[in-house]
Amino acid sequence: MIEIEGVTKIYGEGKSAFHALDDVSVTIRENEFFTLLGPSGCGKTTLLRTIAGFVDPTRGAIRLAGKSLLESPPHKRPVNTVFQSYALFPHMTVAQNIAFGLEMQGKPRVEVKETVARMLELVRMTPMADRQTGQISGGQQQRVALARALAPRPEVLLLDEPLSALDFKLRKDMQLELKRLQAETGITFIFVTHDQEEALTMSDRIAVMNAGRIRQIGSPREIYDQPAERFVADFIGDTNFVEIELLETEGETAGIRLPSGRETRARSGAEARPGKATLAVRPEHARLVPPEEALMAGTLAEIVYFGTDTHYHVALDSGARFVIRQQNAPHHRQTHATGDRVGVSFAPGVGQVLRD
């Protein structure tokens, strides 16, 4: 279990001071696939590097199983990193790379050999053991980097955007591979990425970060269906934002009034207060309906065909845009045309009222 408590990292001083990490606190459970998700510069890599020991935080504490990590240099911390660039030693073979950490730990030669063989098998690289690292493909380098970091059996494995250098197809394969490795080894994974889809498909829990702070922590489903604030809703998936008025709350739901004047119910946090607020509605959760049945009416501005689905861009009467995503059925005939009067509707409880 890793406890991160009030970790702050400030670069520079005075007016030019930059908060790379701003009072970050999170507890990562044992055996968890935990993802730090956010745009570049949000502090996710800095947080990873404070755990690895390459960055000393200005304030705060990091504890592993109750013991503080901060006093130890990187080479004395029982955590290993898979670097974004892999950082494979170019003057060593695949097997020598994997053996490196074990040798540094002073493991007996027999054990090193056994472990290396096991790791090669685990990442399916046994036939490549004696290759130079420059002679293998990007995906293979990725596996060697993984094997090298897993070989010393760290308590926590840190992965710094390890899939970003791979092409689309390979990335998909490696996502599954990483899940498998985590399940097989039972090691806690802390995974850094800016790719929301990657985060959603792989993680047990996700921490969404922005501007040095954690904005929301939760399971992929929670993060996607119940974004706590506008940044999270906007960063993960596509979202329609509607300016609404919150009328009253009742537990986890709230009564709201749309700009069109119609009223409906939506999910909300317990702390929501009546007044002006923002409603987030996922495009796939809304439907295109005749104007008279609609919650909001408008004109169809654009129809974009995407193969699996079609996106309808509606220019609402309030002036805002609203996107609806509808799955394409076989033999489906396009019944709408741009310029048509259309309506937008969604079921009660589908929208999420956001915290400001």
Next chain:
Amino acid sequence: MADDLSPARAARERRSRLLLLTPAMIILLLAASGPLLIVLIYSFLTPGDYGGVVWKFSWDAWFSVVAERDFFTDELSFADAHLSIFWRSVKLSLMTTVAALIFGFPTAYFIATRPKRSRDFWMLLIMIPFWTNLLIRTFAIMELIRAEGTVNMLLLWTGIIDEPIQMLFTEFSIMLGMVYVYLPLMILPIYASMERLDFSLVEAAYDLYATRWRVLRRVIFPLVRPGVIAGSILVFIPCLGAYVTPRVLGGGKNLMLGNLIELQFGQGRNWPLGAALSLSLLAIVMVALIFYVRAVGRDGEKAHG
């Protein structure tokens, strides 16, 4: 390292840095920077009778760099002998630089437009003479142009001339020698910027109706200007301080600054004057270097702004 470290680690890094620098700094202080300071001191002393100095303060050395007092009439006049050597050094260095540019620029262009794989080979051909002994290369030129040397033999044989031309021991021979020995210094930096030249820019210029000459003048030359400036400075500076080439090819009469300085420590037995002349040479070099840094700085700003 790029990462911000705690004060304790930063202090440790500072200490190890100091330790790592110590050997190099000691050697350089003893045999490069330190002695220069002593030269400065010597330039303000009185010459001893048989070389060396007498520890008595005097402005005479600096004074006689540019002026001389008539032995009989005590009249002041410019030290023509010194000034003409200064002028010759600067003139020959400038001419050498221009000549090296005329040959070096097309050569760098030629190499940069070869296929990628053979470029290294051509560069190796430039590097080899550059790293071979300067004295040997000067000597090779001397053999070539002496009265009974290959060039004269060839000219006599073809009947263009009736008797050997005196080429050795002239200003021309010094210049020829300097162009020969310093030419690689011109080619290397020009090639370095030429190699990075994006030839789609050249295509664009042709597409916009430029002629070959205009492409060269308006597109290629401005883009490789930093290399041209670097090359010119790299040739100009060692020419100014040249010693071996004028000594071997100038035959003792066409002196340059380097030889004038040596003279003060040999037959001239005027160490303070030699020290003052050395520092004058150093000053000219520094001016050239400052000019270079400014010119490159300006180009750099343009490139980024």
Next chain:
Amino acid sequence: MARTFDIRKQTGFTALAITCFAVLYMPIVLLVVYSFNAGSSIAIWEGFSFRWYATAWDNDQVQAATIRSLVIACCASGIATFAAVLAALATTRTKPWKGQTLAFAMVNQPLMVPEIVTAVALLIFFAMIKVSTGYTGLGYLILAHSAFCIPFAYLPVRARLQGMDLTLEQAASDLYATPFQIFRRITLPQLFPGILAGAMLAFVISLDDVVITEFVKSAGQDTLPTYMLGQLRRVVTPEINAISTVLLAISVVMVIAFFFLSRVRK
């Protein structure tokens, strides 16, 4: 069919470039050719022979100068490379620090200050030391050569360090290597081609030096280049060509080796 328009062509450039290569090599080739002349002229060819190589080989002065040159070059390049590697480690890949520019300027001073000025400065300085200590050995030459070799050894090492991936060392540290183990197992092996290249450059530079040696040497301390410079005042025989050819061969081998070394796995 019309000829394709070659955008890379510039009229006359190729001709000038070829001339340039010819001019660079012709004097050297002639010098080498005449070293095999059977006659005692460096202008009239009288047949092939190794006579002048034998003459040079038997010349006591040449032998002594050769040994002296090699001793100085070995010592100086070794010392310079050691000092330069340490200095490169201190000045590369760190955040800007106070005095960095000064350190960099000092290391590169021998490249900026004209050799004749340094030579004169060393003549004065070492004359003072010689008077006060009475020591007149090769130490002065070795020290002087070490100093001007430092930038030549420093630059390839620095280039190599700058091109090196910082994360490699972090990865090693992450994998439980101590700072010393990181240096020995990761940094040094990566650096090695640069160090070797720097050492070879320094060796060639020391071997070829004329000006500083000429001013610093005590009586009877001729190196090969200063010996040759002295000989040029007399009637020149192909013996000089023979010595030159040997020196040339050493340089060419070194340069080619340097050239390939600096391309190793960058």
